[in-house]
Amino acid sequence: MSDTVIQNPEPNYLEYQGRYKGIFAWIFSTDHKRIGLLYLYSMLVLFSVAAILGLLMKIELIAPGKTIMDAQTYNSFFTLHGITMIFLIVVPGLPAVFGNFFLPLMIGAKDVAFPKLNLLSWWIYILGAAVALSAQFFGDGPPDTGWTFYAPYSFRTGTNMLPAVTGAFILGFSSIATGLNFIVTIHRMRAPGMAWMKMPLFPWAIYGTSWIQVLATPIVGITLLMIVLERTLQIGFFDPALGGDPILYQHLFWIYSHPAVYIMILPAMGVISEIIPTFARKTIFGYKAIVVSTLAIAFVGYFVWGHHMFTSGMSGTALYTFSILTFLVAIPSAIKIFNWVATLHKASIDIQTPFLWALCFLFVFMIGGLSGMVLGALSANVHLHDTAFVVAHFHFIVFGGTGYAFFGALHYWYPKMFGRMYDKGWANIGLAVFFTGFNTLYLPMFYLGMIGMPRRYYDYVEEFHGPNIVSSFGAMLMISGLIIIITNLVRSARKGEIAEADPWKGKTLEWTVASPPPLENFAEIPVVTKRPYDYE
Amino acid sequence: MEKEQHTHIVKYKTYVFVLIALLFMTFTSVAITSLNLGPYTVSAALLLAGCKSLLVLLIFMHLKFDKKFYAIMAASVFLLLGCVIFITFLDYLYR
Numbered sequence: 190m191s192d193t194v195i196q197n198p199e200p201n202y203l204e205y206q207g208r209y210k211g212i213f214a215w216i217f218s219t220d221h222k223r224i225g226l227l228y229l230y231s232m233l234v235l236f237s238v239a240a241i242l243g244l245l246m247k248i249e250l251i252a253p254g255k256t257i258m259d260a261q262t263y264n265s266f267f268t269l270h271g272i273t274m275i276f277l278i279v280v281p282g283l284p285a286v287f288g289n290f291f292l293p294l295m296i297g298a299k300d301v302a303f304p305k306l307n308l309l310s311w312w313i314y315i316l317g318a319a320v321a322l323s324a325q326f327f328g329d330g331p332p333d334t335g336w337t338f339y340a341p342y343s344f345r346t347g348t349n350m351l352p353a354v355t356g357a358f359i360l361g362f363s364s365i366a367t368g369l370n371f372i373v374t375i376h377r378m379r380a381p382g383m384a385w386m387k388m389p390l391f392p393w394a395i396y397g398t399s400w401i402q403v404l405a406t407p408i409v410g411i412t413l414l415m416i417v418l419e420r421t422l423q424i425g426f427f428d429p430a431l432g433g434d435p436i437l438y439q440h441l442f443w444i445y446s447h448p449a450v451y452i453m454i455l456p457a458m459g460v461i462s463e464i465i466p467t468f469a470r471k472t473i474f475g476y477k478a479i480v481v482s483t484l485a486i487a488f489v490g491y492f493v494w495g496h497h498m499f500t501s502g503m504s505g506t507a508l509y510t511f512s513i514l515t516f517l518v519a520i521p522s523a524i525k526i527f528n529w530v531a532t533l534h535k536a537s538i539d540i541q542t543p544f545l546w547a548l549c550f551l552f553v554f555m556i557g558g559l560s561g562m563v564l565g566a567l568s569a570n571v572h573l574h575d576t577a578f579v580v581a582h583f584h585f586i587v588f589g590g591t592g593y594a595f596f597g598a599l600h601y602w603y604p605k606m607f608g609r610m611y612d613k614g615w616a617n618i619g620l621a622v623f624f625t626g627f628n629t630l631y632l633p634m635f636y637l638g639m640i641g642m643p644r645r646y647y648d649y650v651e652e653f654h655g656p657n658i659v660s661s662f663g664a665m666l667m668i669s670g671l672i673i674i675i676t677n678l679v680r681s682a683r684k685g686e687i688a689e690a691d692p693w694k695g696k697t698l699e700w701t702v703a704s705p706p707p708l709e710n711f712a713e714i715p716v717v718t719k720r721p722y723d724y725e
Numbered sequence: 726m727e728k729e730q731h732t733h734i735v736k737y738k739t740y741v742f743v744l745i746a747l748l749f750m751t752f753t754s755v756a757i758t759s760l761n762l763g764p765y766t767v768s769a770a771l772l773l774a775g776c777k778s779l780l781v782l783l784i785f786m787h788l789k790f791d792k793k794f795y796a797i798m799a800a801s802v803f804l805l806l807g808c809v810i811f812i813t814f815l816d817y818l819y820r
Contacts (some may be wrong), residue, residue, distance in 0.1 A: 404802060440813055491805060492812055507816035 219304035222706060225290030226606070227311050232278050232286065233675070235318065239273040240668060242266050247664035249632070250657050254648055265348070269325060271336025276357050277318050279591050280449055281364060284402070285314070287598050288371060288395045290606060294699035295389050297380025297717065299709045302373040304685035306366055313363040319637040321356020324349045335645060337446070338381050338413070340427035340438035344420040351420065354413045364452075368402030370375065371395050380698070382717035386477065388722040389697045393480050394459025397487035401448045401455075405491070409445030412438065436501050443494035449672035451490040453587055455483060457594030458525055461547050464601050465529050466722040467695045468544035469536035473722045474620035475528040480555035482521035489518045501569040508567055511648035518572050522558055526551065541693065542616040546597030553593060557585030560635065575645075578638020581631045588626070596620075596674065603678065604688030608705040612683035619677060624671025629663025733790035743784045749778050 190663050199205075202222045208689065209217050242539075246266050249256045258266070289307065294299055301307050317606075325331045328349035334342055341349055375396050378704040379388065400445060415426045416438075425431025427438040473479065495503060495511030503511075538544070560582040563569050573579060633656035642653045649657065691700040698717075702710060754773045762769055783789040788796050 404805065436816070440816070444813075488805075491809060497817070502818035502820075504817045507812070508820040510812060510815050635772070720790055 196571030199709060199712070201703065201705040202708050203705050205708045213640070217308070218381065219300075219308045220708060221291065221293050221300050221307060221438065222303065222439060222606075223290050224307050224311050225286050225288075228281065228285040228289065228314070228327055231311075231315065231318070232282060235273050235277050238506065239270050240671065241271040242273075244668050246662050247661040248682040249647055250649070251642045251655060251661040252657075253651055254424050255647070258647065260647045261333065263328075263545055264645070265325075267645055268353075269322075272321055274333075274358065274587075275449075276321065276337050276360050277314075277588055277653070279453045281360075281367070281594055282453070282591060283365060283460065284371065284395055284398055284452070285310075286454065286466070286595075287391075287460065287602065288367070288398075288456065292371060292374060292392055292395055292600060292701065293378070294706060294710055295392050295697050296375065297698050298374060298377060298378040298381060299711060301370050303370050303378055306369055308368070310363045310366040313359060313366065317356050317358075317360035317363060319356075320359055320420075321353050324352035324356070331470040336346045337442060338416060339442075340416065340419075340433075340435045341429065343388070343416055344428060349572060351417060354416050358410055358413045359621050361406045361413075364402045364406050368406075371399040374402065375399075380715050380717050386480070387717055387720055389478055390462035390473065390476070390483075391456070391459035394455045394462070395481050395523075396484045398455045399450050400488070401452050403489055405445045405448040405452075408441060409449075412441040412445070415441075436498070437501065439498050439501055440494070442489035443497045444491075447494035447497065448487075448492060450586070451486055452549065453591045455486060456674065457591045458483065458486075460601070461529060462525075462552055463695075463697065464531050464543050464547040464597055466724070467601075467693050468539045468541055468547075469532050470539065470694070471536040471722075471724050472720070474531035475524070475526065475535075476720070478524055479528050482524040485521040489514065489521070493518050493613035496570070498563055499689070512565055512567050515633050517561065519558065519562060519565075526555065526558075539693075542611075542613055542620065543597050543601035543693070545602055545617065545620055546593055550590065550593040553585050553589030553627065557582060557589050560585060561589075573638055575643055576638035577634040577642045577644055581634035581638060581643050584631050584634075588632075601693070602699070603681075603704065604692045605699055605704050607682045607685070608681075608688055608703075609681055609685035610688045610692065611645060611685050613679040615673060619670050619673035621670075622673060623667055624665050625667070626670050626724055630660050630667050631663070633657070633660040696723055735784065735787075735790070739784060743780050746780060747777055773799065 202220055205220075207214060207218065216224055218224065218227075245257065246263060249263055259275060289301070294297075328351075330348045332346070332348045332350050332353045334348075334350065338350070338354060343354070349513050375388075375392060407440075415424075418424050419426050419428060419431070419433070423431060425433040429435060460480055462473060493505055493511060493514045496515045499508060499511070500591040515667050529547075560578070564573060564579065564582060600611070600616060637653055637656050637660070640652070642649055688704045690702065690704050692704075693700075698715060699706070701715065750773045754770055755760070757769050758766065760766075782799060788799055
């Protein structure tokens with residue numbers, strides 16, 4: 190992309206000592222790379238907690254009846270698992286960690302457009318997380334509504350709803366500020382010569398995502414505020430007893446929360462679009478088609494929210510419309526899959542850990558996407574709605590999509606972020622155990638849903654026992670894989686081999702600076718003369 | 726990447742006129758609730774709110790003086806919102 194490797198005499202961002210020392214040098218730093226790592230560490234802690242909750246739920250489901258927890262505890266566990274995973278990890282995940290760290294590097298900028306706003310976003314994130322999680326420890330017991338806070342139950346339950354809803358509301362501001370920052374950065378700070386069609390695909394994905402963050406998040410913010418007002422002031426927005434409409438809540442919630450799925454998946458697609466050409470040693474097939482499909486997903490993704498509500502009692506006209514639109518949104522997603530596969534055709538593939546993560550992503554994302562088509566069909570949806578099938582589909586998309594891309598990104602950019610290489614053998618073993626566990630955990634849930642097992646119940650009839658044992662075993666295997674992966678990465682940050690500036694022979698700008706990058710990224714802003722994946 | 730633009734300085738007089746217009750429309754919005762317009766009450770309130778937003782966007786947020794590109798982007802957002810409202814009403818009008 191740029192012709193020369195720029196060596197910078199400046200200290201790298203990990204060694205730089207500014208005004209503050211110790212932990213304060215991190216939590217008051219406006220450097221985009223340090224902020225990216227702050228998000229990473231925060232999310233790692235929260236992810237561990239939420240994953241353990243998930244494991245405990247699967248242990249509860251290993252046998253019918255009460256195993257290790259009662260029904261109310263199970264309800265609060267799936268609520269906390271959902272709130273933490275969605276609002277604190279998956280929605281902010283890739284943009285906040287890798288967008289922050291790599292967007293400026295990939296477009297040839299020294300930082301984001303508003304570094305102080307960037308730091309403020311992280312502080313708001315921490316505040317939102319603290320408020321949301323405080324619901325577990327104070328008041329009338331942990332919330333039990335599920336992460337969707339569906340009305341009218343969310344203002345009739347006696348549990349501690351307000352902090353959870355307020356926390357999610359606060360987190361929205363962090364998301365909006367980050368999105369705004371990235372949009373301005375991409376518009377105003379691209380390196381000379383980097384025309385829109387010379388921009389790498391990860392920044393493109395971040396750009397599409399940021400627009401969704403800015404435009405859709407206020408809707409959920411207002412909706413959550415309406416719940417607070419309804420609970421505290423008895424204003425009838427959603428409660429039929431007060432003259433409200435509970436389906437209106439579902440509309441408003443999903444008008445945000447479905448585009449939020451694309452906030453989760455678009456950056457993941459961006460990561461895969463970086464990894465595949467790098468290890469295929471080949472220009473990505475259909476660059477423009479991928480860009481257009483990114484924007485098309487961001488746009489059409491706004492209009493499909495109703496497929497979460499097929500059994501809610503919507504009009505027939507709305508049902509048909511949402512079903513058709515849902516099938517339409519699959520087209521741009523499929524375009525990306527075809528382009529990635531076409532890139533691999535006749536390529537000289539270098540099989541490394543990040544590439545294996547990308548391949549696994551393709552496998553699980555395809556299953557997630559195609560099962561989404563099943564749910565998008567009205568007739569099948571009526572049968573499968575609120576069953577374990579939906580949980581399996583959702584996890585194949587969100588964990589299989591965003592989660593795999595997140596770990597793929599971590600293994601891809603790790604040497605750049607920390608200046609050290611992880612143990613590749615252990616990384617591959619971890620992935621193999623994780624991938625086996627993941628499929629053992631979630632594939633039986635498709636079957637369980639089809640034979641009628643409802644979601645969000647701590648108990649079930651004997652008929653569902655066998656697949657649940659397999660699924661619970663899969664959960665344990667998957668967690669074992671995660672432990673191997675995370676231990677390897679944590680250990681390697683201090684003890685791994687020193688990494689080269691460009692260990693994967695990548696062509697985008699982040700590989701032209703030293704590993705770890707200098708504080709201000711580039712001694713001189715690079716001039717871009719080539720397209721981003723120029724392997725010819 | 727993008728070239729620097731000329732800064733357009735808006736006269737204070739214009740800002741004052743816009744402020745007065747905004748205040749006038751706010752009072753009108755409040756006053757209109759006392760009239761019995763039936764089903765048009767919400768439409769009237771939304772129309773006034775739309776005019777106020779347009780003034781803020783054009784003058785205070787400088788869309789009028791900025792590149793056409795930004796005006797198109799802002800208009801696209803409203804188009805998107807319009808589509809969302811239209812689709813929502815496919816449920817409410819045909820339920």
